[in-house]
Amino acid sequence: MKTTAEILQEAASARTPAATLTAEQKNGALLAMADALEKDAEDILSANRGDVERAKGHISDVMIDRLALDKKRIAGMAEGIRAIARLDDPVGRMLEKRVRPDGLEISRVTVPFGTVAIIYESRPNVTSDAAALCLKSGNVCVLRGGKEAYASACAIVKSMRGALARRGLPETLVNIVEDTSRRSAEELMTARGLVDLLIPRGGAGLIRACVENAKVPCIQTGTGICHIYVDKAADLSKALAIVENAKTSRPSVCNAAEVCLVHKDVAARFLPLLQKRLVGDRIAAGKTPVQLRPDGRAAEIIPGTPAGEGDFDTEFLDYILAVAVVDDVRAAAEHIARHSTGHSEAIVTEDERAAALFLSLVDSAAVYVNASTRFTDGGEFGLGCEMGISTQKLHARGPMGLRELVSYKYIIRGNGHIRV
Amino acid sequence: MKTTAEILQEAASARTPAATLTAEQKNGALLAMADALEKDAEDILSANRGDVERAKGHISDVMIDRLALDKKRIAGMAEGIRAIARLDDPVGRMLEKRVRPDGLEISRVTVPFGTVAIIYESRPNVTSDAAALCLKSGNVCVLRGGKEAYASACAIVKSMRGALARRGLPETLVNIVEDTSRRSAEELMTARGLVDLLIPRGGAGLIRACVENAKVPCIQTGTGICHIYVDKAADLSKALAIVENAKTSRPSVCNAAEVCLVHKDVAARFLPLLQKRLVGDRIAAGKTPVQLRPDGRAAEIIPGTPAGEGDFDTEFLDYILAVAVVDDVRAAAEHIARHSTGHSEAIVTEDERAAALFLSLVDSAAVYVNASTRFTDGGEFGLGCEMGISTQKLHARGPMGLRELVSYKYIIRGNGHIRV
Numbered sequence: 001m002k003t004t005a006e007i008l009q010e011a012a013s014a015r016t017p018a019a020t021l022t023a024e025q026k027n028g029a030l031l032a033m034a035d036a037l038e039k040d041a042e043d044i045l046s047a048n049r050g051d052v053e054r055a056k057g058h059i060s061d062v063m064i065d066r067l068a069l070d071k072k073r074i075a076g077m078a079e080g081i082r083a084i085a086r087l088d089d090p091v092g093r094m095l096e097k098r099v100r101p102d103g104l105e106i107s108r109v110t111v112p113f114g115t116v117a118i119i120y121e122s123r124p125n126v127t128s129d130a131a132a133l134c135l136k137s138g139n140v141c142v143l144r145g146g147k148e149a150y151a152s153a154c155a156i157v158k159s160m161r162g163a164l165a166r167r168g169l170p171e172t173l174v175n176i177v178e179d180t181s182r183r184s185a186e187e188l189m190t191a192r193g194l195v196d197l198l199i200p201r202g203g204a205g206l207i208r209a210c211v212e213n214a215k216v217p218c219i220q221t222g223t224g225i226c227h228i229y230v231d232k233a234a235d236l237s238k239a240l241a242i243v244e245n246a247k248t249s250r251p252s253v254c255n256a257a258e259v260c261l262v263h264k265d266v267a268a269r270f271l272p273l274l275q276k277r278l279v280g281d282r283i284a285a286g287k288t289p290v291q292l293r294p295d296g297r298a299a300e301i302i303p304g305t306p307a308g309e310g311d312f313d314t315e316f317l318d319y320i321l322a323v324a325v326v327d328d329v330r331a332a333a334e335h336i337a338r339h340s341t342g343h344s345e346a347i348v349t350e351d352e353r354a355a356a357l358f359l360s361l362v363d364s365a366a367v368y369v370n371a372s373t374r375f376t377d378g379g380e381f382g383l384g385c386e387m388g389i390s391t392q393k394l395h396a397r398g399p400m401g402l403r404e405l406v407s408y409k410y411i412i413r414g415n416g417h418i419r420v
Numbered sequence: 421m422k423t424t425a426e427i428l429q430e431a432a433s434a435r436t437p438a439a440t441l442t443a444e445q446k447n448g449a450l451l452a453m454a455d456a457l458e459k460d461a462e463d464i465l466s467a468n469r470g471d472v473e474r475a476k477g478h479i480s481d482v483m484i485d486r487l488a489l490d491k492k493r494i495a496g497m498a499e500g501i502r503a504i505a506r507l508d509d510p511v512g513r514m515l516e517k518r519v520r521p522d523g524l525e526i527s528r529v530t531v532p533f534g535t536v537a538i539i540y541e542s543r544p545n546v547t548s549d550a551a552a553l554c555l556k557s558g559n560v561c562v563l564r565g566g567k568e569a570y571a572s573a574c575a576i577v578k579s580m581r582g583a584l585a586r587r588g589l590p591e592t593l594v595n596i597v598e599d600t601s602r603r604s605a606e607e608l609m610t611a612r613g614l615v616d617l618l619i620p621r622g623g624a625g626l627i628r629a630c631v632e633n634a635k636v637p638c639i640q641t642g643t644g645i646c647h648i649y650v651d652k653a654a655d656l657s658k659a660l661a662i663v664e665n666a667k668t669s670r671p672s673v674c675n676a677a678e679v680c681l682v683h684k685d686v687a688a689r690f691l692p693l694l695q696k697r698l699v700g701d702r703i704a705a706g707k708t709p710v711q712l713r714p715d716g717r718a719a720e721i722i723p724g725t726p727a728g729e730g731d732f733d734t735e736f737l738d739y740i741l742a743v744a745v746v747d748d749v750r751a752a753a754e755h756i757a758r759h760s761t762g763h764s765e766a767i768v769t770e771d772e773r774a775a776a777l778f779l780s781l782v783d784s785a786a787v788y789v790n791a792s793t794r795f796t797d798g799g800e801f802g803l804g805c806e807m808g809i810s811t812q813k814l815h816a817r818g819p820m821g822l823r824e825l826v827s828y829k830y831i832i833r834g835n836g837h838i839r840v
Contacts (some may be wrong), residue, residue, distance in 0.1 A: 113813050212612075217812055217814035237836075245839060246838075364829065367831055375524065394639075394814060412786060413791070418662060418669070
């Protein structure tokens with residue numbers, strides 16, 4: 001078994017080769033990796049069956065479902081890699097160039113970070129996605145997945161490394177940590193000089209641990225307590241459609257809404273409609289109803305389990321919606337400032353001044369007017385792919401695509417220039 | 421006395437007002453702050469005299485010189501603020517906008533970070549510079565200066581806050597930490613949710629402490645072990661001028677060169693010329709000579725104190741230059757990768773292929789061809805100002821101007837759009 005320190009050293013020595021690959025080399029390697037996954041599907045599925053067997057009884061059915069692979073999911077992973085191959089190369093892009101009156105040329109050019117470590121949980125497709133995004137952006141990846149998915153991740157990495165080797169490229173462009181104990185995560189968080197960027201992908205606990213303990217540059221991703229504010233000037237039919245979509249189209253994801261705030265002037269009209277839409281209509285249609293958790297003011301209008309202390313600070317990731325009545329746009333923005341994770345928030349209103357005020361006051365990665373928070377996604381935003389959704393303000397905010405996986409350097413050309 | 425926690429709370433409540441100031445409000449406030457510093461010069465000088473008296477005997481003469489103010493330096497601080505007022509507003513800039521085929525409008529707009537904490541040492545002008553840069557970029561600043569300069573910093577902040585109040589703006593846009601013990605620095609480093617960005621400005625120890633202990637987003641600035649590599653195809657007269665400029669024009673700053681690497685094929689010719697230029701000629705001209713510290717191979721050609729183990733990993737900030745002979749461009753790049761702090765490095769060569777290889781292999785914030793590393797500076801790079809020089813790759817690299825003091829958010833406008 002290789003130690004994490006050894007793997008980080010191998011990754012470090014691949015940084016220069018990775019950074020100097022041409023776009024053609026990278027795209028050729030990506031297509032070869034995609035083909036390899038499909039060719040090696042039986043090996044990957046066999047490893048995955050072992051993971052699923054071992055995990056049964058230890059993790060929830062939802063998690064088992066995330067973990068389990070089939071041919072179709074492997075084809076989806078391969079297709080994901082091919083889509084990344086089709087995107088523009090993010091490395092070596094000239095961001096700006098100026099020539100000073102004295103002839104000194106100063107340009108700013110994109111460069112890879114170096115080694116990108118990704119700590120994640122049980123979804124095997126993160127293994128191939130992250131490896132492909134890092135390779136395309138000229139970065140070496142060090143993958144550290146959850147122990148439930150370790151055999152699957154190893155089989156996927158083995159397949160991708162085989163493809164790299166067949167194309168004459170170093171296998172150490174893609175690395176997986178062999179130690180799946182807590183210790184290896186801590187080693188990645190503190191490997192100054194060896195990890196140039198750490199990206200945790202997973203639940204709130206993992207992300208908090210990384211952000212609080214990392215001594216290497218780290219990007220906080222993911223957790224989303226997203227709000228929809230229904231203004232007094234809202235078109236209520238739009239509001240109903242947006243809240244239902246944001247809550248129920250995929251409740252387990254970070255851009256799903258967890259809280260609905262309603263202006264006091266429309267609460268008496270809107271809340272009964274909301275209850276009908278999310279509970280009665282859904283039951284009648286054979287869909288899972290939403291459990292509403294009204295605050296004190298909302299509870300005077302609609303029934304439901306009263307919202308508890310923590311309900312406005314919880315990422316339910318489930319068919320549960322906390323509901324509160326607020327006085328106006330400012331009060332909505334203040335509620336959001338206190339409770340949001342800075343991911344995505346929306347206002348539903350036909351009043352442009354209310355919309356402008358909300359956009360100005362709400363400090364989240366994505367702020368919406370009359371649209372569902374579910375659009376916060378690299379694909380939907382036109383980035384073509386996504387390494388995660390940053391909820392911090394340093395470097396990247398919102399969906400992180402290839403552009404967010406590179407840094408830049410200044411290149412200065414003179415002819416013997418000295419500073420006087 | 422206010423606690424640091426109280427000051428951080430006051431700063432937090434000023435974040436929205438700061439972010440929503442117009443360019444006119446900010447520029448008017450900045451000009452008023454500049455005028456106030458000149459008007460209050462006597463108070464500031466009196467506080468500064470106290471600082472200098474208390475510091476004598478405790479800190480070096482160089483540090484005393486950095487600490488001491490006079491009317492001219494105060495005028496310089498005021499002029500610095502006025503220059504910042506003249507720059508473009510970095511907030512609210514549309515970075516990109518796209519309209520999807522379904523009509524959803526997605527734009528990306530610059531926004532302030534919120535609260536920016538700056539931990540620095542004894543230079544009083546950092547107080548006014550940092551406050552002005554933060555105000556212009558819509559950020560609230562929390563300043564935490566060294567205890568040697570505390571009275572000066574308080575007098576400067578008092579003067580600037582007076583100007584804010586006279587213009588009807590909250591004084592809490594500019595804040596200074598009253599506790600100058602180690603504890604307040606630790607509080608700033610760990611104030612998650614209250615400090616949106618931490619910028620340490622000062623010596624290597626301060627910066628390392630911040631980077632290693634910060635639980636808030638932090639930018640590593642400053643330390644520079646900068647290299648000049650003299651290639652075999654170098655124009656030696658350019659090389660001599662560049663090395664002398666990079667080493668001696670201001671040895672105490674981070675963009676000064678600390679190491680000269682010389683290709684083995686030109687070492688026998690170049691090193692005696694270098695010794696003459698940096699030692700003999702300078703003595704003859706009445707200038708401070710440079711102490712050369714040759715490695716084993718260089719010592720076979722020129723005399724000098726042999727370079728010790730740590731000499732290639734030391735930011736001398738003095739008239740000392742470590743010198744090593746290397747085999748070629750790749751060996752130079754490898755030496756730099758092992759010893760550099762990622763600040764600024766230069767190659768001197770007339771060979772475009774050698775230059776291109778050096779630019780590609782060397783991963784520092786600024787990489788030069790035939791120019792002095794001394795140009796790495798916000799003013800020289802055309803940014804108009806500078807909050808420090810980032811030596812990390814996350815968010816900002818090299819000189820940080822106003823553009824690097826803002827983040828962005830996505831603004832999405834729909835008409836009832838839901839994700840299907």
